[in-house]
Amino acid sequence: MSTRDIEPVVFVIFGASGDLTRRKLIPAIYDLFKCKLLPENFALLGVSRSKLSDDDFRQKAFLNNELFDISEEPAETVEAFAKLLFYQPIDTNSSDDYAKVKSRLDQLDGEFKTAGNFVFYLSTPPVLYDKIPAFLSAHGLNRCEGSFRRLVIEKPFGYDSQSARELNKSLTEYFPEDEIYRIDHYLGKETVQNLLVTRFANSVFEPLWNRNYIQHVQITSAEPIGVGNRGGYYDESGALRDMLQNHLMQIVAHIAMEPPISPSAEAIRAEKSKLFQSLRPIAESEVAKYCIRGQYMASKMRGEMVKGYREEEGVPSESKTETYAAVKFFIDNWRWSGVPFYIRTGKRLPTKVTEVAITFDRPPHKIFRTDQDLHLAHNQLVMRIQPDEGLLLSFGMKVPGEGFDVKNVGMDFHYSDLAEADVPEAYERLLLDCIKGDPTLYAHGDSVEYSWKFVEPILKAWKNDDSIPVYGYPAGSWGPELADDLIEPAEITWRNPCRKLTEDTSFCEL
Ligand SMILES: NC(=O)C1=CN([C@@H]2O[C@H](COP(=O)(O)OP(=O)(O)OC[C@H]3O[C@@H](n4cnc5c(N)ncnc54)[C@H](OP(=O)(O)O)[C@@H]3O)[C@@H](O)[C@H]2O)C=CC1
Numbered sequence: 001m002s003t004r005d006i007e008p009v010v011f012v013i014f015g016a017s018g019d020l021t022r023r024k025l026i027p028a029i030y031d032l033f034k035c036k037l038l039p040e041n042f043a044l045l046g047v048s049r050s051k052l053s054d055d056d057f058r059q060k061a062f063l064n065n066e067l068f069d070i071s072e073e074p075a076e077t078v079e080a081f082a083k084l085l086f087y088q089p090i091d092t093n094s095s096d097d098y099a100k101v102k103s104r105l106d107q108l109d110g111e112f113k114t115a116g117n118f119v120f121y122l123s124t125p126p127v128l129y130d131k132i133p134a135f136l137s138a139h140g141l142n143r144c145e146g147s148f149r150r151l152v153i154e155k156p157f158g159y160d161s162q163s164a165r166e167l168n169k170s171l172t173e174y175f176p177e178d179e180i181y182r183i184d185h186y187l188g189k190e191t192v193q194n195l196l197v198t199r200f201a202n203s204v205f206e207p208l209w210n211r212n213y214i215q216h217v218q219i220t221s222a223e224p225i226g227v228g229n230r231g232g233y234y235d236e237s238g239a240l241r242d243m244l245q246n247h248l249m250q251i252v253a254h255i256a257m258e259p260p261i262s263p264s265a266e267a268i269r270a271e272k273s274k275l276f277q278s279l280r281p282i283a284e285s286e287v288a289k290y291c292i293r294g295q296y297m298a299s300k301m302r303g304e305m306v307k308g309y310r311e312e313e314g315v316p317s318e319s320k321t322e323t324y325a326a327v328k329f330f331i332d333n334w335r336w337s338g339v340p341f342y343i344r345t346g347k348r349l350p351t352k353v354t355e356v357a358i359t360f361d362r363p364p365h366k367i368f369r370t371d372q373d374l375h376l377a378h379n380q381l382v383m384r385i386q387p388d389e390g391l392l393l394s395f396g397m398k399v400p401g402e403g404f405d406v407k408n409v410g411m412d413f414h415y416s417d418l419a420e421a422d423v424p425e426a427y428e429r430l431l432l433d434c435i436k437g438d439p440t441l442y443a444h445g446d447s448v449e450y451s452w453k454f455v456e457p458i459l460k461a462w463k464n465d466d467s468i469p470v471y472g473y474p475a476g477s478w479g480p481e482l483a484d485d486l487i488e489p490a491e492i493t494w495r496n497p498c499r500k501l502t503e504d505t506s507f508c509e510l
């Protein structure tokens with residue numbers, strides 16, 4: 001699709017003076033502009049309370065943005081892009097002030113000939129997510145015959161299933177469901193999308209993709225960083241809300257859903273929705289058995305002493321918020337009956353890595369009855385989402401020489417080997433899709449509610465049941481040791497993912 005095929009638009013960011021705007025949104029939109037992927041008629045209007053002029057905003061968000069280095073960018077491109085940025089200060093809590101947004105939009109719409117098409121991106125504190133659409137509606141900005149009006153909502157989408165349901169209800173009063181874009185940046189990652197292609201574009205994997213051949217599935221999302229200056233936010237959230245309910249459950253959906261009839265948004269969303277409905281709820285009374293929570297403690301990491309979670313700025317010294325969560329669960333449907341899924345995520349773990357490891361059953365009959373046979377590993381398919389994106393398949397091969405000694409070997413593919421592949425940043429892809437009106441990579445309202453329903457008993461048990469321990473783990477370790485015991489049978493444990501996909505050759509240690 002060329003820029004000419006994309007309808008013109010004014011892209012409005014609420015929360016334009018904030019961190020996300022400078023860290024992700026402006027860099028992504030600039031890159032789209034540089035690659036000539038934006039419509040020819042385009043303008044960006046930033047809105048928040050800070051009293052900034054258009055020029056102040058251009059400086060803060062783009063020309064002098066310490067989170068986005070433009071020193072090597074072509075001067076004409078930078079200059080041309082800066083001219084598309086505008087700013088309107090308002091009191092975001094006062095409905096009357098939205099008249100200022102309306103008159104500014106009328107002016108930009110006339111000047112840039114954007115045909116009355118507006119995208120409203122809410123990058124504000126979540127308390128405003130239901131207020132801003134109501135204020136837009138009060139000023140007639142939510143609907144316009146012959147033009148599109150879209151709403152993008154940042155995470156977190158709700159705090160539990162009830163608040164997510166209420167938010168869905170409130171948003172759909174003002175915008176139709178197909179114009180509501182709930183962003184989950186993991187869905188914008190090429191390698192998350194590639195999970196679907198790996199499964200459904202190859203006949204070699206799909207026949208094995210079920211309870212008959214898969215012993216268990218592991219999903220790991222690890223980060224070496226701590227909570228940094230986000231302690232206040234994080235302590236209200238924890239690993240379950242911050243990563244598992246949204247990003248990791250979307251990965252589960254990609255791994256486990258049935259084949260959609262087409263790659264359309266409706267078809268994919270329908271399959272995801274079915275999958276989320278098949279998750280077996282974990283009863284509050286069973287949370288201690290199926291879930292492990294942990295909190296990082298001060299320790300030396302890569303030669304440097306780092307603070308414990310409770311010493312971080314904005315975190316209460318008695319906090320019980322989890323910085324690590326591991327959960328075992330089942331999917332009650334035909335394909336996955338009896339196959340355990342294990343997810344773990346945490347901060348201050350040894351490395352930055354997100355991956356899925358599918359462990360296959362052993363062959364039904366042992367032919368090679370040697371001592372080595374005891375150590376014969378399961379076949380494993382590792383789908384690496386980041387970094388060193390790619391696939392690794394491990395299987396047994398004969399060791400040259402007499403007898404039938406079997407050795408585990410790996411066959412790997414690295415995304416970087418696709419020389420022509422220019423992997424776009426997740427926000428770039430997602431923002432462009434929204435501008436083009438393609439919601440495929442955005443979360444649907446009912447999926448969000450279902451995934452909240454799944455995590456809710458865990459959240460409740462962790463909040464209410466003091467007998468469930470929060471295990472301390474030293475920063476730089478792989479989390480509480482007890483998380484190893486979640487995985488059965490006992491001789492199998494978590495895969496040890498190194499930064500490089502093929503660095504680790506132990507695969508599933510037996
Ligand atoms: N930063 C990140 O990396 C990520 C952020 N998010 C989500 O994006 C949203 C924005 O995050 P982030 O940019 O980090 O937050 P910030 O606190 O840095 O920015 C919030 C923005 O909202 C504006 N704002 C408007 N009205 C209000 C109000 N009534 N109270 C407070 N602020 C207001 C603030 O500007 P002003 O004071 O001028 O009005 C500011 O521009 C959040 O919901 C967050 O969860 C999601 C993923 C990652």
Ligand SMILES: O=C1O[C@H](COP(=O)(O)O)[C@@H](O)[C@H](O)[C@H]1O
Pocket residue numbers: 223242243354
């Ligand atoms: O949404 C979030 O994601 C990041 C991790 O994103 P990634 O793309 O770097 O894997 C996480 O650090 C943050 O706590 C969370 O809010």
